[in-house]
Amino acid sequence: MIKIIHPRPSPIAATLYTLRDMNVDVIVMHGPTGCCFRTARLLEGDGVRVVTTGMSENDFILGAGEKLVETLTEAYDLFKPKLMGIAGTCASMIIGEDLKEAIATADLPCTVIPVESHGGSGEGDNTVGAIMVLDAAVECGVITREEADRQIEMLEKATEVEKTRGMAQGKYIKPNFGDSKESVAKTVVKALKDDKKVAFVLNVKKETSYLFADIINFDYKEINPDNKPIFVANLDENIGLPRIRQHAVNIKSQLDIEPEFITGGLDEYPITANNAAEYLKDKDLDMIVVFGVPHAFPIEDFDVESVAVTDGPRLVEPLRDLGYTHVVAELDAHSKTLGTDEIVFSDFGGMIRSAIGWLD
Structure with a gap:
């Protein structure tokens, strides 16, 4: 695994953007309120409602399955979406929260795509989060396996480009605003x-x-x-x-x-x-x-x-x-x-x- 010490986009952010591309109406982030804050705020400008379960320290120990069910229900009652997504975060995924169980318990009259992403998914490549969405969307019947495989191939090639020619080459790269x-x-x-x-x-x-x-x-x-x-x-x-x-x-x-x-x-x-x-x-x-x-x-x-x-x-x-x-x-x-x-x-x-x- 290549060690990269400058900040990079995370799989969670890629999850959010890819759910947006699926035309989900609402995304529930299962984690602390500040997780991936900037991306979540930006997506509101693209017509996607992003809410959070607001996990706290006690939830990191005892779990927050009930909070997720409550948030799913509240979000549905508030926005009446046809398609929702759940984005996992480091906090919820590392302790093993079961997103599918929460979806079954909430039993909402809409499709919900569960994505078990977190900041260290795979090798931390942001494209891993997008691939997780595609696989989950196939399981939910939102897209075909053929389309998912095509997009996954593109994402894997994108990762290769970043690691060989971009900013994921394994050295610190100082920000530079280029020529005039x-x-x-x-x-x-x-x-x-x-x-x-x-x-x-x-x-x-x-x-x-x-x-x-x-x-x-x-x-x-x-x-x-x-x-x-x-x-x-x-x-x-x-x-x-x-x-x-x-x-x-x-x-x-x-x-x-x-x-x-x-x-x-x-x-x-x-x-x-x-x-x-x-x-x-x-x-x-x-x-x-x-x-x-x-x-x-x-x-x-x-x-x-x-x-x-x-x-x-x-x-x-x-x-x-x-x-x-x-x-x-x-x-x-x-x-x-x-x-x-x-x-x-x-x-x-x-x-x-x-x-x-x-x-x-």
């Missing part, structure tokens, strides 16, 4: 103006696509009408859970430029980067701009000037190590995109649009 967005934006705009062949690669996770899509949302004709950039994107609206497919539909309808090649779906970012690279390998490019999950893209295979745009300050150093010429960081992508169905402003996208006016 203004300077890099001017570099990109100048390349287009100077007839350089530029490719934009949207390779992004789920709802964060609403922010990263803003980077390509400019009118290239204002820069150089004879130099249309290549744009490829993982915006296949036929792949993934209904919520994820709808994100792709929404974004494609709001873009000023249509992707010339669709690399896959929004939950396939570990493999869509390689699909993009294969498409671009013979295009005789001068510059590649990769945004969303740029560390999945094999930039080392291209001898060109390159730009990576990430939402992780701890990914700036690994991206430079991979060979990107310029790296910039967008902040708070999740918090800015939860609850939206429209493209939202990105700092780098705004800088590109501003740079169009600066470079006369």
